[in-house]
Amino acid sequence: xxxxxxxxxxxxxxxxxxxxxxxxxxxxxxxxxxxxxxxxxxxxxxxxxxxxxxxxxxxxxxxxxxxxxxxxx
Numbered sequence: 001x002x003x004x005x006x007x008x009x010x011x012x013x014x015x016x017x018x019x020x021x022x023x024x025x026x027x028x029x030x031x032x033x034x035x036x037x038x039x040x041x042x043x044x045x046x047x048x049x050x051x052x053x054x055x056x057x058x059x060x061x062x063x064x065x066x067x068x069x070x071x072x073x
Contacts, residue, residue, distance in 0.1 A: 006054040010047065017043045 001009075020039050024032045 001053045001057075003054060003057055006050065009050055013043060013046060013050070 017039060021036060024035050024039075027035065
């Protein structure tokens with residue numbers, strides 16, 4: 001995977017996360033927060049795996065921190 005493919009996949013992941021979060025709007029606040037935390041943790045994990053495929057070629061992304069996975073419940 002090259003840097004361009006990485007950016008395309010990352011953007012696709014971000015759009016999917018945004019769509020999933022929008023679908024949570026009608027849920028009660030506590031359930032919405034739990035689902036949001038779960039979805040964000042899955043996103044961070046997938047993004048980390050994606051980055052691992054391109055880390056040597058695209059080192060600029062190393063400066064971006066993912067949310068701690070310990071917040072997921």
